[in-house]
Structure formats: structure tokens, C-alpha cells
Amino acid sequence: MSEERKILLSVRDMKVDFGSRRKPFHAVKGVSFDIYRGETFGLVGESGSGKTTIGRAIIRIYETAGGEVIFDGQKINGKISKELDRQVTRKIQMIFQDPMASLNERAKVDYIVSEGLYNSDRKFTKEERAEKVRRALLDVGLLPEFASRFPHEFSGGQRQRIGIARALIMEPEFIVADEPISALDVSIRAQVLNLLSELQKERGLTYLFISHDLSVMRFICDRIAVIHKGLLMELGETELLFRHPLHPYTKALLSAVPMPSPDCRTEGPPLIYDESVHDYATDKPFWAEIEPGHFVRANQKEWAAYQEELKKNG
């Protein structure tokens, strides 16, 4: 990564609430991070941590309850102009988890892939649309003939490719990939991962990759943010985070990942993250950069301890 990285998307103190206004459930409780142009940024957490909610709030499926989302210098959450809304819809696309559920069963691939074009500011003729669909399908390694088929005629891996083609046809700059390979078999997984990184190289795409699978995240992400119960715990470059995690939650999460090697077996009981290790009664926690590019959530006392730990690690 070059030194002069341009920020493409900036999330500032984002909050998302569900439920009634009187008794809201705070799914995301003030999250801040930047995503640089051309990188793959990973958001990792367990179920219920709020990782999907953040992704959906960015593409404006969910409304934010507070904070700002700034895309390419413009605020895109809350009330925005129709014009900007159209632009954002085109520039930010999403790939969904379950390729079985995310495609319209009653529509042909042709329509599924080109649906976004009907709603864009440019009007396309029938021929232009057909040509775009043809190219999008070729780009993801499918045959153009597939355009006239229905989703049920495809395997899981092929369906996920259709989902990717549907995002690509809009020529987006930023793609939110929410668990794009979790539902796929091991051998198909590798194919889809390769396709995503190829596309990134060719088009300079930026990804927000949401997943709970840490081994996949380590392979594909440049930087990773760890989220737990709606709050970021730690953020840093992938290798740094994997080698020297600071926050106890990150440590517990990483230690739980089984290694595919019988000699690296983890004996003994697994590390369990216990929130009561934090004493936040008087000394309140904050989110700050402890070393260049490495953020962690801590209070003053923990901050000092983490700094000690960093010195020891060199």
C-alpha cells in the first residue's frame, strides 16, 4: 500500500437503532473507521455483533440514528438529495451471503443482472442493456447464453457469480460483500475469492468484506476491524492484528480459530472473553490510535498496559 492513501469512505461515530423509539435496541453504538481507495477492509465479528448492520447502513438500507457516513467527500446518510441518492446507488453495490435466497426465482438472469440499469440516471436502449449483461456475465466467468435461464438452473458457485455480475454492471467503486462465500463449498470458495480479487485488480475496486471466518479474512483483507456488540474493539493491518492482538476479545477470537494442521492442536479449554475484565465504572473507555494504523478500545489504565505490551513485542 502506498503512503498517500486516499480515503474513499469514512464512517464517523455511526449509530443504528432498531425497535420503537421509546425502547430502542442499539445495534451499532458509535463506530468510526476509514476505508481507503483500492483496499479490502474487513469487518469481523460474531453473530449479533452488528457487522451486517453497518454494511447495510452504509448502502442506505438501514437509517442511521447518529453519526456520519462520508463517501468520496460527501455525506450520504440521513436526508440527501435525489441526485446524490442515485449516484450513491450506482457507486456502492452489495453482494449478499446466500446465493440461493438473494436471486429472484421468477426472473431470468438477464433481468436479475440488468435490474439496476432500469433505475440509473442514464437510459439505456435494449441493445445496450443486452450488451452490458453479456459483458458482465463474461467478466464473472459465466457464458452469455446463461442470460435466458432461471436461477434454479445454476449451482451455488454460479449463483454467487450472478450476484457479483449484478453488482458489477453498475460499474461501482465500492462493494459491500456480506459473507459472500460462507454458503459455498470449500473448492468453490477459492474460485469466488479469486474472482473477487481479480476484479479488484482490474477495476481498482474497494471492498468492505464482512465475515465471521477469520482464515478467509486473513487471506483477503488488507486491514481488519473487530466488532463486538455494536462497538469496535480493535482495528489494524491484517498481519499485525493476527500476530499481536491487544484487546482481550481479539485474542479470544483469534485463539478460537482451529488451524488445519494436527500438530497445531489447541489443547485445554478455549480462551473465553469475559467483559468483566474491563473496569469501566469511573475510567471510561475510548477509541484511539495506539500506534500508526492500529486502533484499540481501552480506558486509561488499559491503554498504558497495551503500550507496555507493544514495547515488548517490538
Added chain:
Amino acid sequence: MDQEPILSVQHLNVKFSLRGKVLHAIRDVSLDLYKGETLAIVGESGSGKSVLTKTFMGLMDQNGWIDSGSILYNGQDLAKYKTEKEWLTIRGKEIAMVLQDPMTSLNPLKTIGMQIEEAIVLHQHVTGPVAHKRVIDLLSDVGIPEPERRSRQYPHEFSGGMRQRVVIAIAMACNPKILICDEPTTALDVTIQAQILHLIRDLVHKYHLTTVYITHDLGVVANVADRVAVMYAGDIVEIGMAREVFYDAKHPYTWALLSSLPQLGVKGEKLFSIQGTPPSLFQEIKGDAFAARNPQALKIDFERRPPLFEVSPTHFARTWLLHPDAPKVDPPPVLQRLKQEELA
């Protein structure tokens, strides 16, 4: 581990009838399960790993049948069992199963305590306070705090991990000899997965269980298994001790499966991926089932089914590459990295 087989599968063939066609799901599989061992069966979806273990308990779907072969357990041939009455002497008592999704394998209308007690009353013919005491013991055995109170709660009051503990308690209710875990942690978070795997390992030690894991997660396999069987297209293509299969694999499919692990990928480079899709089991498979997806396949791979070659007394692989006349093909160099601590 002593080498006494507790369950022995001989030349098993299982077929299904689907939309007027016959699907050959298990193709001539032989497998010995040794007393006290933990065997992991790995394979992609549709490789037949679940079907194979379902035949041990008579849980096959209505449209499936055992075409030939035998499953020997305690001197009985389970392949000949027909009626529910016969199966009830095995199911739960001798062989128990933990299924993938704890959200669907429990009855939402009954309390946890009732569901466990049901299994005890059915199989052990005890009732009332004796059965209740056993329920409480089981719940604390699987690490559920406050078992007395929790036994009166319903499944929806439990988290995913806790629900899977309850499912394990039900499986353990009748002191089975063999525990089959079909993707027991696939639906769970990694930290919960680690806890459940640890729990199963504890129970296995405490009750000297023989365990069969079915999973596609090679990380889980490496962590729990004594022995590993690799299935492809309804056949066991390689079987051996965990270290033999992970560090000295012989079958090209095992190589491919291991090479596509993201842990072995180098950032910025392509991850190894297997081309194509598994063969259709509706058609008769000729030769080595993996040949069509194997760029280095030999001519004979397309013509004749390879026999099971012995690599070591515990390690066997079904590939012509082990034939003395076969050309020497080395495993992909990337697999060397599995041995290194780079992974840790």
C-alpha cells in the same frame, strides 16, 4: 487406542430413487471404526458423508435403500434391519447423533427437561424422580449452569451454543457407545465452536466414546480427529491417521482440498481452486471419480477404478499414482507449508 473394530462397514452401496432416476450415493465403501477412536469424515456437500452415517442408524430418507453390503455391529448386520422396532435397539442406545442445526433439532413446544427425559424414559424404562435426576446430571455434564432452572425453560430461551449443548445432552442420555456428530459446529460462532469441540472432547474421554465427526471444515478435523477419511463422489478416496492425511496425502483430491485452504494462500496471489464440479451420481462412474477435475490424471484413471493401495498399515488411498508402474507425481509444494508453524 486398541485396534478392535466396534463397527465394520463392508462394500456398502446405497442408492436413492429421485425423479424416476437412480442415484448411486455410496459406492462400494468399506470402513472399520475402532473402539475409542475419533474418526473425521471430510468431503464436499453431496459427497455422501452424511448418508453414510445415517445408514448406521436407519435414518435414511424414504427414497433411499442399501443396495448391497453389510454394516456389522455387535455381531449384527445393521444393513438387514428393516423395522423401527429393530432400529430402536440401536438408535440412541448404541449409536447417537448430534445434528448440525440446534435451532431445528429441538422441539420448540416442549421444555428442555421434558425433551431429555423423553429419551431417558423411552430407552431406560425409568420414570419420575429417577429420570429427573438423570436430566439434571446430564445438563450439568454438558456445562449448562443452573440445570434445575434451565431444565424448565424452552429452546427459545437458550442461545445457539447452549442449545447445541442440550442436543449433546439428549444424545448422551442413553449412554451410547458411538457418537456421530454431523457438522456439530457449522452453525455456531468460532468462540462457541471452540467451546463445543472442547466439551465433546471431554465427554469422549470421560465416557470412552467412539466418535465420528462429519465436517467440511479441515480446521475442525485437524483439531479433533485421530483418523481422517476423505470422501469424494460417494467413495472413500483416502483414509489414514490425521498426521498422515494432512502431511503425507497421496490422493490428488486430498491434495486439491488441502491446497484450497485460505491459510495456505499468499496474499495478492491466486488461491488454488479445483476446476469444474463433482460428477453426477446419476450416471455410472468409470475409473477414478476425480479424474475429470484432475489436470494430471493418467489415462488409466478414466478407465479403471483404482484399488485401495496401502501406504502404511494405517494409511490407504485409492489412486493409480500409488501403483508401482505409475509415473512419479509430487504433491503440490504449497502443502509443505502445512507442517510449518507459519500457520500458528
